[in-house]
Amino acid sequence: MMAAEGTEEFSDNGHFTNPTGFEAPEVTDLAKPDEGISEDIGGSGTEMEEPSATYSGPPLEGEEEEEEGELPVDFDRLWKVVSDNPQDFNGWTDLLQYCEQEGHMTASRRALNAFLVRYPLCYGYWKKFADLERRAAHNSKAEEVCVRGLKAIPLSVDLWIHYINLLLGTLNMNLPESIHRIRSTFEKALAAAGWDWHSDRLWDLYAEWEKEQGDLRAMTAVYDRVMGVPTQLYSTHYEKLKSHLTSYPLQDVLSPEEYTKLQAEYKQIQIQAKKEGSDTTADEEKERPPGEEEPADSGRDSEEAVQKMQELLLASREEVYLQNESEVRKRWNYEDAIKRPYFHVKPLDRAQLKAWQSYLDWEIAEAEAVQEVPEETSEDQGVSKVCESVAGHKRVVILFERCLIACALYEESWDKYVHYLEPRSLEETRNVYRRACEIYLLHKHTFHLQWSAFEERHGNILEAQRILETLEQAMPGLVMVRLRRAGLERRLGRLDQAESLLREAVEGNKDKPYLHAFFSIKLARFLLKLGKNPSKARAVLQDAIELSPENSKLYLNLLELEISGDLRVNGGGVQQCVSKALAAPLSPETKILFSQRGLQFAEDFGTTVQSVLSIYEEHQKLLDDLGGKKRGAENGDNDDPEKMIKLDDGSAVTAVQGAPPSIPPVPMTTPPPPVMGGDTSGYGGYSNWYQQQQQYGGYGGYHNPWNQYNQYYPPS
Known part of the structure; x- marks a missing residue:
């Protein structure tokens, strides 16, 4: 029998008018879709191909001989349009x-x-391909397409129905192996999609096919199975089962074991009933004279017995049906909300x-509310089997796959799915990551990075490296990917590889000053903190400054490097950095910020008071050159309670005027010098600034460029 597939039509945009074909799995090995489909199929089970730059799918077997x-x-x-922009649906x-x-x-x-490599979920085009x-x-070849x-x-x-109809139309059904193959395909279809809310047509097709083969017991078994599955047409299956059980002799529709039971x-x-004296309809057993044998059993039940057994049979089925109905009601509103x-x-x-x-x-x-049910649950446990089937991990996986x-x-x-699966099965989680990243989320780099971290966390280092390398090839120039690659090598103790990756990024972005500066800062920090080589780190930053003299972050990081170094070896490095910044x-x-930090450093580490005063005079001169307003804010004679000194990178330094000093003034042995530009606040102005130096962040501020990573990323 050729099953009715419906009259699904689809428009050029892939929107189907009868979209019930996207169904859900029953079992957890759905994460491994390459298994269990092709072993009974005559054609070769072609694997899903990876998207390529040319988008030329693999030829089917023998295709080369039939070029037109x-x-x-x-x-x-039209091919060039999709090759240039593969995301143009x-x-x-x-083109199609x-x-x-x-x-x-x-x-x-x-x-x-x-097309189907990039959009494999458009089942209507698989059907078109097979029909072609x-x-x-x-x-x-049509079978191969269906298998793929x-x-x-x-x-x-x-x-699945399309594939089964294809087999029914092409196989010789007079051969026993053809019957076996169709039945095997039905079983695989039910294992994969039989637990979906809209799977009713598949169950009905299987039951009717078994009836056509003359196997009424197998038909009963199919309906018994679907009675434990919450589907949209669950009540229809129950009515068909009742009609089936009452339309044929019981020994023909029941297995020998169930019939005997x-x-x-x-x-x-x-x-x-006889013992209780309440059975008025049962045939009383009469005593026979000695020597008279019991009459032979004709092998047929009386009409009354058949009726009674049918009632018992339907009562047991109704118990399962009511339990299933309860599960359907729980899900009905959720299913109804999915449009x-x-x-x-x-x-x-x-x-x-x-x-x-x-x-x-x-x-x-x-699922969390249901205790684990042993896999050995027998088939005849009725309600308990329904409870096992409709709840727990399997049902969650079904719904995730449908979603x-x-x-x-x-x-x-996808993120919700992997977080659910990871505590339960690493291999299934890995398969979900692979499906997402290699087919559906090709350009969602954050999920690829998450996949790499998952593999590294579970010790699969080679796979973590491969994921990052593949992502960088697919999306070249993505800063975060190169940093993750370097970080992975660093965590493995391969510092030379990490340094090489950062140097390669620096060299490769000389035509992009912002990225060049960013990677130079990362490399300098790496050389300073892990390589313990401040001279190399200094050289990297100085080279970057030559290329981007207007980038304040480079000077800030060079200043931090000089301050953190051994002042006995390179005591003048800080002031040289400040001077370079002031000339940039x-x-x-x-x-002003650099001048302030230079002055603060001189106060803390200067070797002579003359050098401190000289730097102070230079600072006052800078304030005069940049305007009285900024000098007023520096000396605290502005009525505004707060002034923000903003950096190029968006960070800010706040000076709060009039705040009580938390650091007492340092006693000075030298009288204050005359103030440049007629400032009558004298040395007390400098003392006031010194008391407030903590508001500028002090040396802690130097660490800000290292810690606030986000500000260094190029705008998205």
């Missing part, structure tokens, strides 16, 4: 529509292969994203 000569006239133009659909109109096999294969091959009488599609999206009821139960009820359970490149609205998250949170909470069809392009959905094309506010 030149491609259609507009193919190259409309460009892809224009054109190839379909032209009816050119080679062009269609190339376009469909490339079948119309060309390439039945084995089911490896990419094993959750699609529609694709049912007969024993019926006889036990008869005996119990787009299929994949599309169009963004989901906020309400839909929230609906999925709420459903997942509820299902996870349900990741509709929300495949949303990083937060920096903003007035930044120059």
Whole structure:
């Protein structure tokens, strides 16, 4: 029998009018979709290809022999559009529509292969691809396409039905091996997609197929299984099961074991009723004369016995049905809130994203409330088996897989999944990371970085390195990736490799002054803190200053380097750095800051008082040159309670006037010098500044450029 697949149509943008084909898995090995599909299939199980720069999908077996000569006239133009911008979904659909109109096999294969590598969740195009091959009488290739599609999206009821119909239409059903293959394919379909809310058509198709084979017991078994699955049409299955059980002799629809058990139960009820004297309908057993044998059993139950056994049979099924109905009711509102359970490149609205998250949170909470059920639970435990099936880890995985069809392009959905899986299975978590990063989140670098950290955390260092290297090749110039690579090598103790990566970044960004300065600071810090080589660190910063003399961060880091060094070896390094900053094309506010820090350093570490006073005079002269307003703020004679000295990088230094000094003035043995520019505050002005020096951050401020990493990243 050829099953009715419905009349799903899809427009050029991939939006399907009957989108029930995106289904959910039952078991946790869905994270390994390459397994368990192709072993019973005649064609070769082609693996999912990795996206490539040319987007040319792998040819099917024998395809090279069937090239149709030149491609259609507009193919190259449309192909170039998607090659230049692979994320242009409309460009892809224009190309596919054109190839379909032209009816050119080679062009269609190339376009469909490339498109389905990038958008494997568009099950309608897998169906189109298979139909294309079948119309060309390439039945084995049509099967290969279906196998590839089911490896990419094993959750699609529609694709499974399409594949089964393809087999039914091409196999010789008079052969026993064909029957075995169809049944095996049905079982794989149910394992992958049979627990989805919209999987009813697949269950019905399986049951009807078993009926066509004349195996009524197998049909009963299929309906018994679906009775424990919360689906949208759960009540319809129950009605079909009741009709089936009452339309045929019980020994024909029940397994021998269940039929024997049912007969024993019926006889036990008869005996119990006879003992209690309450059974007026049971056939009384009459005593026979000695020597008379019991009459032979005809092998048929009486009409009354059949009716009673049917009642017992339906009562046991109804118990399972009611339990399943309870589970359906719990999920009904959540399912009703999901309006787009299929994949599309169009963004989901906020309400839909929230609906999925709420459903997942509820299902996870349900799983946590259910104790683990042993895998050896027997088939005849009825209600307890339903409880095992609808709750726990399996149900959560099912829902996550369904969510990741509709929300495949949303990083937060994948992130939620891996955080749920990691405490339970590292391999499944790894498979989810791989699917997300290699197919759906190609340009979401943060998730790739998270994957690398996951692998490093669990000791898979080579894989962590590979992930970062691959990401950097795909997205060259991304600062965070190079830093992660260097950090990984550093944590492994491979300091030479870490230094090499940073130097390579410095050399490779000479045409980008901002990035060159950023990586120079990182390299200098590395050489100073880990390499214990201040001379190399100084040389790196000085080279960067030559290239970017207007970058204040470079001077700040050079100043910090000089201050942290051995003053007995290079005592003049700090003042040289200050002088270089004052001569550079920096903003007035930044120059004042450097002058202040130079003055503070001289006060703390100067060898003669004359040098301190000389630097102070230079500082006062700088204030005069930059205007009286800034000099007034420096000396505290401004009415404004707060003044902010802002740096180029957005940070600020606050001077609070009138605040009580937390550091007492240092006694001076030399009278204050005359104040430049008519300042009558005398040395007390300098003393007041010195008391307030803590408001400028002191030496702690020098560490700010090292610690506030975010300010160094280039704008996104």
